[in-house]
Amino acid sequence: MTQLPEINWHQIRGKAPSGSRRDGFEELVNQLMISGSLVSWPAGTTFTTFGNPDGGREGRGELPCGATWGWQAKYLFTLDDGAFTQIDKSVHRVLTTEPTLERYFILLPYNRPGGDTAKTKSAWTKWNEHVVSWEAAATAAGRAVTFEYIGETQLNDCLLQPSQLGRLRYWFDLDVFSEDRFREIAARAEADAGGRYSPELNVDLPIAAVFDGLAHTSAFEQEIRIALAALRKARGTYGLSTPEKRPDLFEPAIGALGERLDRLDELVAEAALQARRPHGALPDLIPAIEAVREPLEKVSDLLRQHCLQGRYYTGNAGSLYAQLSAIRSAVGGLNELGDGRAWRSFTATAILVTGTGGAGKTHLLCDLARSRAADGLPTIIALGEQFEHGPIEADLGRIIGFHSPTGKLLATFDAACQTTGEIGLIIIDGLNEPTDRALWNKYLNSFLDDVAKYRHLRLVLSCRTEYLADTLSDALQARLPAVQHTGFEEVPREAIRHFLDWYGIERPSFPTMDPEFTNPLFLKLLCTALQARGERRFPRTGIGTSWIYDSFVDAMDIRLSVEERCDYDRRASLVRRAVEQIAAAMHGQGHRLPRADVAYITSSLLPNRKWSQSLLNGLLKEAILADLRIDGADYIRFGYERLGDIAQAKFVAAKDLNAVKADVARLAERWWANAGVLQALAAVLPEVYAVELVDLLQISPDEYHPYAHTDFLLSVAWRKPDAVSGRSVEILVELQRNPDFADHANNTVLQVATVPGHPLNAEWLHRQLAGLTLPERDAAWSYFCDRQGEINGYLPGLIDWAWSDASRGANDETRHLAVLTLAWVLTCSHRPTRDNATKAMSLFHPV
Numbered sequence: 001m002t003q004l005p006e007i008n009w010h011q012i013r014g015k016a017p018s019g020s021r022r023d024g025f026e027e028l029v030n031q032l033m034i035s036g037s038l039v040s041w042p043a044g045t046t047f048t049t050f051g052n053p054d055g056g057r058e059g060r061g062e063l064p065c066g067a068t069w070g071w072q073a074k075y076l077f078t079l080d081d082g083a084f085t086q087i088d089k090s091v092h093r094v095l096t097t098e099p100t101l102e103r104y105f106i107l108l109p110y111n112r113p114g115g116d117t118a119k120t121k122s123a124w125t126k127w128n129e130h131v132v133s134w135e136a137a138a139t140a141a142g143r144a145v146t147f148e149y150i151g152e153t154q155l156n157d158c159l160l161q162p163s164q165l166g167r168l169r170y171w172f173d174l175d176v177f178s179e180d181r182f183r184e185i186a187a188r189a190e191a192d193a194g195g196r197y198s199p200e201l202n203v204d205l206p207i208a209a210v211f212d213g214l215a216h217t218s219a220f221e222q223e224i225r226i227a228l229a230a231l232r233k234a235r236g237t238y239g240l241s242t243p244e245k246r247p248d249l250f251e252p253a254i255g256a257l258g259e260r261l262d263r264l265d266e267l268v269a270e271a272a273l274q275a276r277r278p279h280g281a282l283p284d285l286i287p288a289i290e291a292v293r294e295p296l297e298k299v300s301d302l303l304r305q306h307c308l309q310g311r312y313y314t315g316n317a318g319s320l321y322a323q324l325s326a327i328r329s330a331v332g333g334l335n336e337l338g339d340g341r342a343w344r345s346f347t348a349t350a351i352l353v354t355g356t357g358g359a360g361k362t363h364l365l366c367d368l369a370r371s372r373a374a375d376g377l378p379t380i381i382a383l384g385e386q387f388e389h390g391p392i393e394a395d396l397g398r399i400i401g402f403h404s405p406t407g408k409l410l411a412t413f414d415a416a417c418q419t420t421g422e423i424g425l426i427i428i429d430g431l432n433e434p435t436d437r438a439l440w441n442k443y444l445n446s447f448l449d450d451v452a453k454y455r456h457l458r459l460v461l462s463c464r465t466e467y468l469a470d471t472l473s474d475a476l477q478a479r480l481p482a483v484q485h486t487g488f489e490e491v492p493r494e495a496i497r498h499f500l501d502w503y504g505i506e507r508p509s510f511p512t513m514d515p516e517f518t519n520p521l522f523l524k525l526l527c528t529a530l531q532a533r534g535e536r537r538f539p540r541t542g543i544g545t546s547w548i549y550d551s552f553v554d555a556m557d558i559r560l561s562v563e564e565r566c567d568y569d570r571r572a573s574l575v576r577r578a579v580e581q582i583a584a585a586m587h588g589q590g591h592r593l594p595r596a597d598v599a600y601i602t603s604s605l606l607p608n609r610k611w612s613q614s615l616l617n618g619l620l621k622e623a624i625l626a627d628l629r630i631d632g633a634d635y636i637r638f639g640y641e642r643l644g645d646i647a648q649a650k651f652v653a654a655k656d657l658n659a660v661k662a663d664v665a666r667l668a669e670r671w672w673a674n675a676g677v678l679q680a681l682a683a684v685l686p687e688v689y690a691v692e693l694v695d696l697l698q699i700s701p702d703e704y705h706p707y708a709h710t711d712f713l714l715s716v717a718w719r720k721p722d723a724v725s726g727r728s729v730e731i732l733v734e735l736q737r738n739p740d741f742a743d744h745a746n747n748t749v750l751q752v753a754t755v756p757g758h759p760l761n762a763e764w765l766h767r768q769l770a771g772l773t774l775p776e777r778d779a780a781w782s783y784f785c786d787r788q789g790e791i792n793g794y795l796p797g798l799i800d801w802a803w804s805d806a807s808r809g810a811n812d813e814t815r816h817l818a819v820l821t822l823a824w825v826l827t828c829s830h831r832p833t834r835d836n837a838t839k840a841m842s843l844f845h846p847v
Contacts, residue, residue, distance in 0.1 A: 009109035022075040029073035036158045056093030071105040079123035107150040177416040186369040189381040195623025195639035197366040213342030215423045221275035228268045234326035241319040257295035264288040278455040285338035350459035355485035358521030361462040384430035390439040392447040417456035427460045432467035470672035488518040503527040545683040549646045560618040583647035595634035649680035682715035686723040701734035717751040724759045750794040756813040762820040785828035802840035
């Protein structure tokens with residue numbers, strides 16, 4: 001990929017010994033005329049440059065045929081009378097000094113205006129008038145000379161060629177974006193992300209299509225062309241076949257269908273042409289697709305009415321039937337394409353990726369930067385936690401090491417993208433991470449405006465959903481098309497299979513309906529803990545907040561205590577103690593600590609160790625902790641944010657109940673800033689004090705409090721089963737009656753429905769539903785089952801598990817609970833759901 005910095009001719013480096021920019025410009029012109037691409041010189045040309053006085057030319061090229069081409073540089077930014085006086089003198093002098101002159105180039109860092117008025121002539125007109133007089137002077141001297149102007153645009157185009165990189169850096173002292181530079185930027189972000197990015201665990205996700213559409217990539221163009229090819233193949237090389245029967249009916253119907261398909265073909269072909277253009281406009285395919293449906297069905301009806309012989313079509317009718325089926329498939333594919341993520345993001349200049357903690361936003365964006373950089377596509381990425389002061393462009397330049405004057409990064413990056421013919425992505429991951437999130441509301445509006453000015457730039461931002469409301473104003477959110485990253489929800493089987501196989505863990509023999517199993521960070525923590533403990537199977541019960549935390553830190557103690565690592569007595573639980581002390585130090589101060597503070601904690605726990613065996617080095621290598629550098633200062637944060645949240649929650653819960661109440665009330669005052677810790681507390685407090693977070697905060701299930709009630713419902717599956725009290729059940733039932741939370745509450749029951757011995761499993765569900773009247777059950781349960789696709793319900797996950805090989809290893813109790821749950825699904829009115837539940841039940845042996 002070529003490298004393109006921005007050029008400011010007013011700031012060109014001066015040439016020694018005078019140091020004048022005029023001399024610098026003349027020297028650079030000489031270099032570009034000889035070694036650049038300003039002029040195509042015939043092979044065998046020899047060059048000469050001159051000092052002052054120059055005889056009317058800075059230099060000349062002597063062609064093998066004996067002719068001479070000369071050039072003259074003028075460091076001028078206008079073409080007024082004084083400028084033309086200087087040029088006139090040079091022209092008349094060169095006609096004397098170069099008797100074989102055929103072409104004469106005059107170079108200025110200036111584009112000639114071309115707008116004449118009634119009172120003044122433009123520089124363009126004046127130039128043409130002077131050329132006439134110069135040509136006359138050349139003719140009078142007995143020769144024919146062509147006079148050519150080379151201005152700012154031609155000079156810039158030449159300098160922005162990859163071959164001119166060295167000269168450009170020397171003469172303008174500007175950063176240059178190259179393929180290596182983009183790879184360095186991506187690698188630096190990967191290192192800063194620490195354990196949040198693991199390339200070996202990458203899973204291809206449908207959400208990635210957003211970036212192909214946003215960046216107008218060749219992959220997006222290829223997707224359109226494949227869809228177009230499918231449409232054309234469906235129609236056949238020689239068009240649609242016409243059955244022998246009733247040509248009077250078929251020919252006009254097929255003709256009408258062909259016309260509609262022709263129109264759709266034209267639109268898709270136009271889309272393919274527009275796909276790579278920076279400011280391309282994609283046509284709306286949907287009306288053309290809808291227009292195809294009626295004539296398509298008409299021809300299909302004619303086939304059934306006149307050509308169906310028993311159950312088959314023969315001859316041309318059979319060919320037409322096959323073509324119509326292929327057309328339906330191709331049109332369906334085009335409908336998905338036209339309504340898909342890539343198509344919808346095509347016109348955006350910026351998008352916002354949202355998602356809950358651990359959904360994999362950082363991994364997604366780091367992998368995007370890495371893959372694009374590997375493909376030579378211009379990409380800049382920075383982590384939000386590294387932004388401190390603003391403005392955003394200045395902070396971004398500091399983070400990636402761009403040292404040119406403030407406000408020049410976007411222009412320089414756009415120039416690089418323009419020459420490569422690619423749209424460049426600027427990626428800022430984690431807007432919720434800076435200590436002062438107010439900088440986004442202060443500076444992001446203007447930054448969005450600045451990015452939109454450049455044809456070849458697009459912006460990708462991400463923000464954790466829990467912090468979105470406080471990080472970005474409503475007005476800013478309205479400006480940014482949002483794309484929700486749902487982790488592995490769209491590819492749960494593939495993701496779980498990939499993770500378990502990589503870690504060498506058996507597939508679970510129970511339905512993984514808990515949404516955390518589609519959370520990449522959860523899967524990584526769980527698999528890491530199981531692997532480190534030497535276990536190859538999921539525990540059926542007890543996978544919760546405390547289990548994950550305890551298992552993970554215990555597993556890390558096992559790994560780091562060995563002689564080859566940190567070499568300490570495992571019973572000392574140094575990892576656990578370090579995590580607890582670091583969490584305590586962080587409590588109330590944010591999500592990071594000065595590195596020196598963390599080093600003091602870890603060295604106090606394990607003193608007198610060389611770096612390779614130090615506890616801090618071990619915690620960093622295992623990605624429990626991660627380095628962070630901001631404005632030259634070194635910090636430490638938890639590599640797994642959820643681990644840090646749980647550690648701080650346990651620190652709070654370790655206090656007496658009155659102190660816990662005070663801490664919780666203080667955290668709730670800034671819920672957006674402490675969302676992760678409060679979510680962990682919703683699961684930890686019932687285990688420690690048998691008290692619910694919503695009760696400590698005096699939040700009633702009847703009121704609308706999305707954070708508190710959502711955290712409670714999430715905690716049900718994440719606490720130990722014996723921490724589900726009568727009060728817990730009471731709150732759940734009340735939330736089932738709250739229309740704002742009823743669907744989520746029912747999903748919560750489904751999460752634990754197949755867990756043997758759980759207080760809220762299918763036996764509880766059976767008793768609850770059996771005690772309702774038919775109208776009550778329809779309103780509370782059947783309606784919920786009817787709308788699984790609409791509300792992202794968990795029933796499809798249970799049904800899919802029943803169909804999978806994993807269900808074959810389920811124990812009798814798990815199968816019984818699964819069948820009991822599915823039996824109550826038969827009360828719904830949605831036939832596909834009811835039929836799928838029936839088939840799923842039939843796969844289990846009687847219990």
